[in-house]
Amino acid sequence: MFDIDQIRADFPLLSQQVNGKPLVYFDNGATSQKPKVVLDAIQKYYTEINANIHRGVHTLSQKATDAYENARNIVQKHINAKHNYEVIFTAGTTHGINAVANGFTKYLQKDDEILISALEHHSNIVPWQMLCERTGALLKVIPINENGELILSDFEKQISNKTKIVAVNHISNALGTINPIKYIIDKAHQFGAAVLIDGAQAVPHLKPDVQELDCDFYVFSGHKMCAPTGVGILYGKEEWLQKLPPYQGGGEMIATVTFNKTTYADLPHKFEAGTPNIEAGIALGTAIEYLNTIGFDAIASYEKDLLEYATTKLLEIEGLKIIGTAQQKASVLSFIIDAIHPYDIGTIIDKMGIAVRTGHHCTQPIMDFFNIPGTVRASFAFYNTKEEIDMLVVALKKAKMMLS
Numbered sequence: 001m002f003d004i005d006q007i008r009a010d011f012p013l014l015s016q017q018v019n020g021k022p023l024v025y026f027d028n029g030a031t032s033q034k035p036k037v038v039l040d041a042i043q044k045y046y047t048e049i050n051a052n053i054h055r056g057v058h059t060l061s062q063k064a065t066d067a068y069e070n071a072r073n074i075v076q077k078h079i080n081a082k083h084n085y086e087v088i089f090t091a092g093t094t095h096g097i098n099a100v101a102n103g104f105t106k107y108l109q110k111d112d113e114i115l116i117s118a119l120e121h122h123s124n125i126v127p128w129q130m131l132c133e134r135t136g137a138l139l140k141v142i143p144i145n146e147n148g149e150l151i152l153s154d155f156e157k158q159i160s161n162k163t164k165i166v167a168v169n170h171i172s173n174a175l176g177t178i179n180p181i182k183y184i185i186d187k188a189h190q191f192g193a194a195v196l197i198d199g200a201q202a203v204p205h206l207k208p209d210v211q212e213l214d215c216d217f218y219v220f221s222g223h224k225m226c227a228p229t230g231v232g233i234l235y236g237k238e239e240w241l242q243k244l245p246p247y248q249g250g251g252e253m254i255a256t257v258t259f260n261k262t263t264y265a266d267l268p269h270k271f272e273a274g275t276p277n278i279e280a281g282i283a284l285g286t287a288i289e290y291l292n293t294i295g296f297d298a299i300a301s302y303e304k305d306l307l308e309y310a311t312t313k314l315l316e317i318e319g320l321k322i323i324g325t326a327q328q329k330a331s332v333l334s335f336i337i338d339a340i341h342p343y344d345i346g347t348i349i350d351k352m353g354i355a356v357r358t359g360h361h362c363t364q365p366i367m368d369f370f371n372i373p374g375t376v377r378a379s380f381a382f383y384n385t386k387e388e389i390d391m392l393v394v395a396l397k398k399a400k401m402m403l404s
């Protein structure tokens with residue numbers, strides 16, 4: 001186990017006050033905080049090697065290029081991709097999903113099927129609806145049960161030779177449900193379907209092994225895992241990345257351009273048009289090395305303990321109902337208190353220094369399923385503490401009294 005005081009000292013932002021109270025940051029599902037080593041990496045980039053990459057012959061450009069491509073190699077090793085050119089830098093999860101959905105336009109036809117789940121974030125729903133509009137394909141949805149778990153018996157009836165793509169999240173951002181993605185991937189491959197895994201909420205908590213999973217695509221955002229916003233990763237199997245057309249045209253992604261014809265660059269640059277978010281890509285590499293130094297086994301064990309403690313303590317609050325009670329959960333607690341609107345609860349406890357997310361969390365279909373306007377979501381990270389959870393409980397009891 002790690003020294004939580006040392007860990008918290010790594011994060012400058014955590015020591016601040018909000019509304020005159022110590023900040024309790026429980027909105028890690030929205031974005032994580034950044035350790036000093038990541039902030040230093042950004043500063044070092046801009047003060048020592050800032051230059052555009054891949055095209056300059058001068059020393060600074062070469063140094064920046066080496067740092068950026070080294071970050072790609074760090075990501076490749078982290079997710080155990082077979083080749084570093086299967087690791088595409090994107091702007092984030094949403095960008096990665098859109099790039100894949102756009103690429104499938106040429107491969108789908110009327111009545112083909114795209115299978116997603118009722119747990120999906122809007123970023124893993126809307127791009128597929130847009131693909132259906134472009135191609136006449138049909139969107140199918142794996143339902144969930146009252147615990148917020150996928151109903152696999154329905155999935156087994158839905159998957160067929162008509163299914164061309166299965167796109168599901170690894171971990172639900174709204175409920176914390178950890179999905180059985182290895183089973184889903186293997187089953188989908190039996191019917192010849194490609195599988196995209198939305199790993200946005202997984203990468204802060206675990207280390208995905210894309211070869212062991214055998215997924216065709218795996219997407220995530222840097223800002224969920226201690227890296228800056230504006231950078232993400234699209235992992236794709238080489239065979240698929242070679243088949244899919246580029247998502248955006250422009251500089252960097254070309255080999256030759258004439259007015260008659262353009263040929264595209266080799267992987268990974270075919271999917272990396274324009275000047276990327278260089279410092280964020282480098283800082284993502286730093287963030288991954290920082291997390292691996294702590295260790296994902298230690299992070300998972302600590303967060304499991306936090307979740308169990310928080311679940312027990314919150315359930316002591318009369319009228320509090322947890323939404324999302326899956327057997328397998330990451331450290332996310334969504335809940336409602338009586339008929340109090342989540343937004344009112346979030347607003348009140350913010351005055352006490354506590355940051356949570358309230359609302360539909362970009363998963364309106366989940367809220368429709370539970371017939372609620374939204375939830376209060378507390379999402380924990382390895383730098384949160386049980387003392388902070390105790391502060392949340394006190395604040396919620398005060399808010400309940402004020403709002404009842």
Ligand SMILES: Cc1ncc(COP(=O)(O)O)c(CN[C@@H](CS)C(=O)O)c1O
Binds near residue numbers: 029031171201362
């Ligand atoms: C499962 C899942 N899939 C996609 C996204 C989008 O990530 P971007 O970095 O914005 O592209 C998110 C981001 N969820 C944030 C913002 S809504 C949350 O508070 O839950 C996600 O959780």
